Amino acid sequence: MLNLSSRLSAVFDQVRLARAGLGPGRVIDVGSDHGQLAVSCLENGIADEVICxxxxxxxxxxxxxALKDAGFEDRSGVFVTDGTDGISLVNGDIVVIAGMGGLNIIDIVTRCIGNTPEDILKQVRFVIQPQKSVNLVRKFFAERGFVFDDETVCTDREIFYSIMRLNYSGRPYELGAYRECYGVLLPDKESSGDALVKEYFAHLDKVFGIRSRSDMVVRQALKERERYEDK
Ligand SMILES: C[S@@+](CC[C@H](N)C(=O)[O-])C[C@H]1O[C@@H](n2cnc3c(N)ncnc32)[C@H](O)[C@@H]1O
Incomplete structure (x- = not known):
């Protein structure tokens, strides 16, 4: 059994939750690198098959x-491609994109959803863990009509990571600066006393306090945060 890092464990937890609401199917691990997540999904019965x-x-x-060593050669396919290019999504797929920059993620998902019929997209889940530009990723998914099923935070070697689990509704909406920068579901988790989210927000308050001098969206987010905290 593989020992995943705290970051990959948190991603894996979201894949497990996505599977619970979806029935059997594949996991598509985009940017699979070492293949650890794919192996764990097969070992734990979270995927019938994995595509890396x-x-x-x-x-x-x-x-x-890694898949061969774990004995999963016949239940996996590994492709050298950009994002999901050349892979047709089917009902029950969970697409995981972890450990990549937000702009790269947006580029990959834009092409992926453009190549997927809407009825199939509604039966697919996305688990996303951006390394940076997290606010742009949240804004992108809302504007493309994705619902945030869950959003979590983890730390790995003293760095915070946020992970989101999404499904497609086809109804676009606006988040506003505060939820783009601090999270869609995380503010309610902070209010209900989630200790790690509180720590994450204290960290963001510091980072955004400095960035607000040059970034209008962040400045707006801090104003909205004050209003949210007053409620
Ligand atoms: C930092 S690693 C993350 C690996 C793993 N997903 C994780 O979270 O630990 C990023 C991987 O994504 C790959 N990658 C970057 N851009 C990609 C793209 N557009 N399509 C597919 N893979 C990509 C890189 O080659 C690298 O192996």
């Missing part, structure tokens, strides 16, 4: 080897 993609041959070979 990576834009580089080196990481794709690592995934292929």
């Amino acid at each position: 993609t990576d834009i580089h041959e080196g990481p794709a070979s690592r995934s292929r080897q």
